[in-house]
Structure formats: C-alpha cells, structure tokens
Amino acid sequence: MDMDSFVYTASPARVIFGSGTVAKLPEELARLGLSRPLLLSTPYQTAQADELERILLADDAGRGIAPAGLFAEATMHTPVAVTERAVEAARAAGADCLVSVGGGSTIGLGKAVSVRTGLYHVAVPTTYAGSEVTPILGETADGRKVTRSAPEIRPGTVIYDVDLTLTLPAGLTATSGVNAVAHAVEALYAQNGNPVVGLLAQEGVRALSSSLPGLAADPASRPLRAAALYGAWLCGTCLGSVGMSLHHKLCHTLGGSFGLPHAETHTIVLPHALAYNLPRIPAAAQKLAEALPGSEGDAIRGLNLLLDRLGVERSLAAFGMKEADIDRAAELAAGNPYWNPREVEQKLIREVIRRAWAGEPAR
Ligand code: NAD
Numbered sequence: 001m002d003m004d005s006f007v008y009t010a011s012p013a014r015v016i017f018g019s020g021t022v023a024k025l026p027e028e029l030a031r032l033g034l035s036r037p038l039l040l041s042t043p044y045q046t047a048q049a050d051e052l053e054r055i056l057l058a059d060d061a062g063r064g065i066a067p068a069g070l071f072a073e074a075t076m077h078t079p080v081a082v083t084e085r086a087v088e089a090a091r092a093a094g095a096d097c098l099v100s101v102g103g104g105s106t107i108g109l110g111k112a113v114s115v116r117t118g119l120y121h122v123a124v125p126t127t128y129a130g131s132e133v134t135p136i137l138g139e140t141a142d143g144r145k146v147t148r149s150a151p152e153i154r155p156g157t158v159i160y161d162v163d164l165t166l167t168l169p170a171g172l173t174a175t176s177g178v179n180a181v182a183h184a185v186e187a188l189y190a191q192n193g194n195p196v197v198g199l200l201a202q203e204g205v206r207a208l209s210s211s212l213p214g215l216a217a218d219p220a221s222r223p224l225r226a227a228a229l230y231g232a233w234l235c236g237t238c239l240g241s242v243g244m245s246l247h248h249k250l251c252h253t254l255g256g257s258f259g260l261p262h263a264e265t266h267t268i269v270l271p272h273a274l275a276y277n278l279p280r281i282p283a284a285a286q287k288l289a290e291a292l293p294g295s296e297g298d299a300i301r302g303l304n305l306l307l308d309r310l311g312v313e314r315s316l317a318a319f320g321m322k323e324a325d326i327d328r329a330a331e332l333a334a335g336n337p338y339w340n341p342r343e344v345e346q347k348l349i350r351e352v353i354r355r356a357w358a359g360e361p362a363r
Pocket of ligand 1: 042044075077078102104105126127128129130131132137138164165166167169172262263
C-alpha cells in the first residue's frame with residue numbers, strides 16, 4: 001500500500017451497537033418517518049422476528065408503528081423466486097420499509113427486495129458474516145449465482161444487538177467468526193487498500209481472535225459476544241470497502257459450484273489461500289501476525305493456532321466435496337480473471353484446493 005496516495009470512501013451506514021439495542025427499533029423507524037415495516041427472517045429464526053414485532057406493537061410512545069407482516073422464507077444464495085414473493089408481500093401489505101433479522105441469507109433477501117422496491121432497509125444481523133455493511137448482493141436464478149455491487153444495496157441502518165447472537169450455535173459462531181476474519185485478511189493486501197481500512201482490519205482480527213476461543217467454551221458470555229460482534233462489524237466494513245481476491249474467489253467458486261456451506265468453506269480455505277499469497281504480501285502478513293495471539297510473527301502459525309483452539313473441521317471432503325471435483329474447481333478459480341497479489345496459476349491453485357479438500361496443514 002502506498003501511504004502517499006490512496007482513495008478512502010467512508011461507508012455511510014448508521015450503526016446502533018450494544019446489548020438490547022433492538023428495543024431502539026421503533027425510535028429508529030420514527031426518526032426516519034417510517035411506520036410500516038415488513039419483517040424478514042429464515043423459517044428457523046421466526047422467534048427473533050416475533051420479538052421484533054412485539055417490540056414494535058408494544059411501543060407506547062405514540063409512534064403508531066404497525067408491522068406489515070413477517071416474510072419468513074429467506075434462504076441461502078438469495079434465489080430470485082423467493083425475492084419476487086417477498087416483493088409481492090411488501091407491496092400487498094403496503095410496507096414502507098424492510099427489517100431483516102438474521103445472517104447473510106436474510107440480509108441478502110432484504111438487500112434484494114430493497115434494491116427492487118427502493119424501500120429503506122434496517123438490518124439486524126445475528127451472525128458475523130458482515131453482509132449488513134457491504135454494497136454487495138449475490139443472487140441465484142436458474143442455478144447461477146450473479147454478484148453485483150451498488151451503493152444503494154447497502155442497508156441504511158444496522159442495529160447490532162449482542163443479545164441476538166447469544167443463540168448462534170457454537171459451530172456457526174466459530175466458522176462465521178473466521179468468515180469475518182477472512183474479510184480483514186484480504187483487506188490487508190487489497191489492491192485498493194488504505195491505512196484506515198488497514199486499522200479496521202487489524203482491530204477486527206484482534207477482537208475476533210481474542211473472543212472466539214472463549215465463546216467455544218462459553219457461548220453465553222455477553223462480553224465475549226460483544227467483542228466478536230464488534231470485530232464482525234469492522235471486518236464486514238473491510239469487505240464493503242476494498243476488493244477481495246484469491247480467498248473470496250475460491251470460496252465463491254466452491255460454494256456456488258459444489259454446494260459447500262459458506263462459513264465452513266471460508267474457515268477451511270483461509271490458511272491455504274493466505275499461504276499461497278504469503279510470498280508477495282510481507283507487510284500485510286506482519287500486520288496480521290501482530291493481531292493474532294500466539295503468532296510469534298508468523299501469520300499462518302497464528303491462524304492455525306486460532307483454528308485449532310476453535311476445534312473446527314479442516315477438510316472440504318467432510319462436507320461432501322469429491323476428489324474428482326478438485327480439477328474442475330481449480331479450472332474455475334483460475335479461469336475467471338481477478339486481481340490477486342500473486343499470479344493465480346491453475347497448477348498451484350489445484351494444490352491449494354487439494355490440501356483444503358484433504359484437510360492437510362497450510363504451507
Ligand atoms: P445464514 O444467514 O445462511 O444463517 C445460517 C443459519 O443460521 C440460518 O438457518 C439462520 O436462520 C441461522 N441463524 C443465524 N443467526 C442465528 C442466531 N443468532 N441464532 C440461531 N440461529 C441463527 O448464514 P451466514 O453465514 O450469516 O450467511 C451466509 C450467506 O450470506 C451466504 O449466502 C453468503 O454468500 C452471504 N453473504 C453475503 C455477503 C455480502 O456482502 N453480500 C457477506 C457475507 C455473506
């Protein structure tokens with residue numbers, strides 16, 4: 001990164017952070033002059049959406065907020081058919097805004113509906129994926145995932161409520177947290193990186209790497225949940241601010257073409273993608289190592305130590321990827337040109353994917 005010349009664009013989202021902050025939803029909607037939100041969730045998180053509805057209905061400040069209803073069909077990969085049903089539900093109920101409560105899948109639905117209807121979007125994230133602070137939307141139609149980026153896709157308000165993350169299962173807490181770390185790792189060596197995003201990345205990695213191992217043992221710890229959610233916000237901001245490279249492209253290919261789960265795939269691939277880029281990113285690797293406890297100046301060591309302490313699955317084969325898929329994955333990952341600090345050579349990338357498939361240590 002050249003300190004003399006860089007471009008930094010601040011992301012305009014309004015962020016409300018803390019414990020019990022969903023109670024501020026009525027006030028936030030009133031501030032915006034909105035009064036009829038359509039709530040969005042997955043079928044598994046309707047209890048949290050119901051809680052938001054209760055908060056809105058119980059609001060006795062005379063703000064007159066009546067939810068337009070709950071659309072609880074959010075699902076992975078943002079299928080356009082689901083989005084169209086949600087758009088119809090919003091129109092039929094006369095919604096004047098959207099409130100998504102959930103992980104990247106639900107927030108993706110909120111973005112997809114918002115960008116089609118122009119409705120204001122309040123995101124209430126419950127995982128560490130970071131979608132709520134990015135202008136990126138990936139949608140699937142006819143089995144193809146298409147990703148686009150535009151400022152109007154980014155939610156207008158984000159309410160981070162630490163309490164809503166207390167129910168995040170231990171496994172997803174670990175992998176979703178490493179998914180967030182991956183945004184910061186690639187931000188540290190992004191072509192369009194800048195010193196401000198570098199600070200956010202280091203602070204995000206510090207917050208997550210110091211809280212995730214403790215959460216594996218005590219998932220109900222509010223201080224650790226707060227640190228992890230704070231880290232996820234910073235790392236998500238990195239994802240929304242600068243370009244991602246090899247790691248994110250590999251995970252996108254593996255998830256999109258072989259049906260591998262999002263957060264788990266990020267967790268397995270990260271040390272391997274970092275090891276591939278390492279010879280070309282000495283300054284970024286040093287910054288990353290500084291933020292990872294026990295790294296002793298070696299970012300790969302620090303990352304491996306974190307994953308060991310989290311006890312996460314390390315092989316893609318465990319999620320059903322076949323050995324025969326490795327060649328095709330390498331072809332797809334190398335065939336689609338994008339900027340990376342090190343040239344993406346198909347033969348070498350095949351070995352990166354093979355190691356991740358087999359669960360071998362990164363080197
Ligand atoms: P997810 O949203 O698919 O959630 C996984 C499951 O966990 C769901 O069943 C959900 O209901 C449940 N869940 C979430 N939070 C919970 C909680 N606190 N308590 C109990 N259950 C909870 O998973 P994700 O990893 O957050 O998101 C992955 C998706 O988001 C992928 O499709 C990915 O492409 C997308 N994504 C997009 C961006 C972007 O910037 N566009 C960024 C990150 C992820």
